Amino acid sequence: RRGVAASRREAQRRDTREQLYALAIAEFRRVGTQNARVHDIARAAGVVPGTFYFHFPTKDHVVFEMWLRNAQRFIERLDALAPAGGEPGLAHFLRAVADAMIDVEEELAAPDLVRDSLGLLLRPPDGTSLDDDPIGRTIAGHLAAAAARGELRAGALPPDELAQILLTSAFGALAAAPDDPAERRRRLRRTLDFFAEALAPAR
Structure with missing residues (x-):
C-alpha cells in the first residue's frame, strides 16, 4: 500500500x-x-x-529543457540527411548538421525562444551541463566514423572535443544571425564549411 x-x-x-x-x-x-x-x-x-x-529553479531551466527535448528531433533529422554508413565525406555531414538545425528551428516557429535557447547553450543555467548532450554525442559519433575513414586530418582533436567546438561555433553563428531562415541556413552552412576545410586531410 x-x-x-x-x-x-x-x-x-x-x-x-x-x-x-x-x-x-x-x-x-x-x-x-x-x-x-x-x-x-x-x-x-x-x-x-x-x-x-x-x-x-529559473525560467532559463525551462528553455534549456526545451532544447534537450528537441534534441531527438534534430538527431532524427540528421540521421535522415546523413545516415550512418551513408554518403561519406565530412563536408556532406556538416552540411547535414546545418540543415537539420535550421529545419528543427523552422518547425518550432518561435524565433525569440530559439534565440533564448542559443544564449543558454553558450552559458548553460546553474546545475545543467552540455557534457552529456545527445546532439554532441551524435555528432561525436559521426566524427569518429569520419576519422576511421581517414577523413580527418592527422592530429585533429578527439571527436568529443571537436563536437563541442563545432556546436559552440554553430550556436554562436546562429545567435548572431537574423531571423530569416534562408540567411540563417546560409550562415550556418558557411561556418561549418569552414570546419570541413580546416579538418580535411592535407592533399
Whole structure:
C-alpha cells in the first residue's frame, strides 16, 4: 500500500512538472521569456510559485529543457540527411548538421525562444551541463566514423572535443544571425564549411 501511494505521488509530480513546462513554453511564446511571470504560469497550473521553482529553479531551466527535448528531433533529422554508413565525406555531414538545425528551428516557429535557447547553450543555467548532450554525442559519433575513414586530418582533436567546438561555433553563428531562415541556413552552412576545410586531410 505504501508503494502504491509513493507511485501515485511520483506520477502526480511528473504530471505537474509536465503541465508547468507546457504552460511556461506557451507563455514564453506569448509574451517572451523575459516578460513571462512565474506567478502567472503557476496560477494557470493551479499551484503556488514555489511548486514551479521546485521543478524549474529559473525560467532559463525551462528553455534549456526545451532544447534537450528537441534534441531527438534534430538527431532524427540528421540521421535522415546523413545516415550512418551513408554518403561519406565530412563536408556532406556538416552540411547535414546545418540543415537539420535550421529545419528543427523552422518547425518550432518561435524565433525569440530559439534565440533564448542559443544564449543558454553558450552559458548553460546553474546545475545543467552540455557534457552529456545527445546532439554532441551524435555528432561525436559521426566524427569518429569520419576519422576511421581517414577523413580527418592527422592530429585533429578527439571527436568529443571537436563536437563541442563545432556546436559552440554553430550556436554562436546562429545567435548572431537574423531571423530569416534562408540567411540563417546560409550562415550556418558557411561556418561549418569552414570546419570541413580546416579538418580535411592535407592533399
